[in-house]
Amino acid sequence: MNAASRKNPADAKLGFFGRIALYIRQIFGELKKVQRPSRSELWQMFLTVILFVAVVMVFVGLLDAAFSQLSLWIFG
Incomplete structure (x- = not known):
């Protein structure tokens, strides 16, 4: 059965x-x-x-603070 025979005749x-x-x-x-x-x-x-976005913002902010503090300790 090909694609042309499957079409509705009214649509054609x-x-x-x-x-x-x-x-x-x-x-x-x-x-x-x-x-x-x-x-x-x-x-x-x-x-x-809104609550989910606030929780993600806090999590990303804490990660940012931790990595910035870590880079300060490493590169002084």
Whole structure:
């Protein structure tokens, strides 16, 4: 079975602009399926990201301070 025989025959009859319109309709159809978070879920995710970023900043800051102190001891 080749690729041409697997295509939907109705799609083959569509012209260039018809395929673009079909694509846009499919996009909106998929967007209707998207489940958006509630306000409380969004706030919880926001706080989780902020906390994670703060923890990573502290960790990188401590590593930076340790390596700078180590370079001062080595190179004086």
